[in-house]
Amino acid sequence: MDGVVTKFLEGRVSILRDDITVLNVDAIVNAANESLLGGGGVDGAIHRAAGPELLEACRSLGGAKTGDAKITPGFALEAAYVIHAVGPVWHGGDHGEAELLRGCYVRALELASRHDVRRIAFPCISTGVYGYPIEPAAEIAQQAVRHWLEHEAGIEQVVFCCFSDHDLETYCRVASRVLS
């Protein structure tokens, strides 16, 4: 980890800046596309770190719809699982993007719970190539996680893994409203 870890919700939520592939958690969430057959960004990083078996496992999943997520083993990763979430492409905000993005977080948490995951790390889904503005995306991510942690048992630690100082600052600013 790059060092600074900011904690919220009695320590159950952490926000940090790091490469998600090196985190010591039970599951990391991938920002995938509907094919689930890899790509650039965090998708590329996760496939590189997990090794070729990850792509083989994804081939048998038959893709996933935007707003949905599917789970595979983590193979060479520290994490036991990769949860492949397909975030929406940003088209200005009036094409159901918010609900689709929220769905990614809820589906990922459901899958994590079903696999006895205790510690899960999320990237900033859809905020890279898919163009979702970071602040509303952070709000949606944190509200979905807060609601889950307040109503469901099982998951003990959620890590929001940012990949830039700007995203880290934004996530922490939003968290001071949403997670405090």
Ligand code: APR
């Ligand atoms: N660890 C953590 N976060 C990362 C890493 C990494 N190693 N690499 C990139 N990121 C961050 C980006 O900086 C961004 O904040 O992940 C966030 C999501 O960006 P993208 O990876 O571009 O994903 P997304 O915007 O959801 O677009 C998905 O991109 O890579 C393709 O196959 C993928 O078609 C899909 C699309």
